[in-house]
Amino acid sequence: MTSQRILVLGTGGTIAGAGSERTGSAYRPGGLALGSLVAHLAELGLDAELIAQEIARIGSQDIGFAEWQALHAACTAAMADPAVGGIVITHGTDTAEETGLLLDLTLPTIKPVVLVGAMRPADAVGTDGMRNFANAVKVARDGQAAGRGVMLVMGDAVLAARDARKAATTSIDAFRSYPRGPLARVTPSSLDWFGPPHRIGESARYPFPAELPRVAILTAGAGMDEQPVEALLGIGARGIVLAGMGQGNAPASVIAALARAAASGVPVVRASRVDEGMVDRDVEVGDAALGLIAARALGPAKARVLLMVLIASGITDPVRVQAAFDAG
Numbered sequence: 290m291t292s293q294r295i296l297v298l299g300t301g302g303t304i305a306g307a308g309s310e311r312t313g314s315a316y317r318p319g320g321l322a323l324g325s326l327v328a329h330l331a332e333l334g335l336d337a338e339l340i341a342q343e344i345a346r347i348g349s350q351d352i353g354f355a356e357w358q359a360l361h362a363a364c365t366a367a368m369a370d371p372a373v374g375g376i377v378i379t380h381g382t383d384t385a386e387e388t389g390l391l392l393d394l395t396l397p398t399i400k401p402v403v404l405v406g407a408m409r410p411a412d413a414v415g416t417d418g419m420r421n422f423a424n425a426v427k428v429a430r431d432g433q434a435a436g437r438g439v440m441l442v443m444g445d446a447v448l449a450a451r452d453a454r455k456a457a458t459t460s461i462d463a464f465r466s467y468p469r470g471p472l473a474r475v476t477p478s479s480l481d482w483f484g485p486p487h488r489i490g491e492s493a494r495y496p497f498p499a500e501l502p503r504v505a506i507l508t509a510g511a512g513m514d515e516q517p518v519e520a521l522l523g524i525g526a527r528g529i530v531l532a533g534m535g536q537g538n539a540p541a542s543v544i545a546a547l548a549r550a551a552a553s554g555v556p557v558v559r560a561s562r563v564d565e566g567m568v569d570r571d572v573e574v575g576d577a578a579l580g581l582i583a584a585r586a587l588g589p590a591k592a593r594v595l596l597m598v599l600i601a602s603g604i605t606d607p608v609r610v611q612a613a614f615d616a617g
């Protein structure tokens with residue numbers, strides 16, 4: 290078991306959501322201050338000292354560079370503080386996978402970093418937030434939690450941030466893990482890891498970006514033409530992620546326009562608009578010949594985060610970008 294002092298970084302989201310209806314039919318994410326949330330948590334009698342630090346009180350649909358920078362700085366300081374055993378970040382579920390992957394790519398693995406959210410607001414009947422939070426603290430305090438990268442705790446499961454994605458808009462069991470399954474199952478009375486930590490002592494894979502380049506997601510649709518690609522280049526997109534049909538497909542004119550973008554130095558990653566599955570190289574689209582990159586297991590939202598980090602690190606060559614997507 291690690292130090293019992295846990296830094297709790299609040300960003301808002303439904304876990305801190307408050308509304309006028311006890312059913313949670315309408316509410317404001319981040320309506321509850323982190324201090325009130327943590328006070329409720331103190332009543333749970335968790336065996337941990339919670340140090341609260343509010344980064345933001347927003348719905349995670351509004352999260353962006355400023356909040357990510359503040360989170361990264363707070364995590365970096367906590368990593369260096371011997372009194373802190375682990376970090377829990379309360380976060381909206383809409384973009385938890387994006388924040389999770391960004392931090393996973395840019396933080397060392399020496400202390401556990403656990404994102405946690407909720408699907409029902411804090412003051413609604415049947416709220417899941419307190420249980421998720423208790424579970425997250427249990428994970429952050431556990432001696433086997435470090436060395437696994439950033440994690441997300443939802444629905445009694447511990448998911449690797451790189452594998453996690455929101456797959457349902459309202460159900461409590463909203464998150465899936467792909468291509469690997471959950472790292473552990475957690476309840477207030479148990480924590481079972483399914484394997485040993487596989488990233489012990491890793492330093493940050495990439496520096497935290499000084500700024501985020503404009504990377505756009507373009508969703509493919511039947512019968513579309515190439516003009517949206519031209520429009521994205523026209524507003525200065527430095528990278529494009531295709532949320533393609535099936536294994537990252539799009540009409541021939543769109544693929545041709547994306548290949549022209551790639552040839553002009555704008556990296557293009559083919560992901561899928563399908564909920565789950567691999568997008569592999571050179572299956573229906575000739576990536577090698579066209580200079581395109583296959584997203585492999587990453588869906589469009591996470592592919593965009595990885596591509597932003599790579600471009601910010603000066604990595605735009607398709608071979609090197611592909612290697613980063615292959616790294617898993």
Ligand code: ASP
Nearest residue numbers: 302303348349381382383
């Ligand atoms: N829109 C909310 C958010 O992402 C939803 C949630 O937290 O579940 O902040």
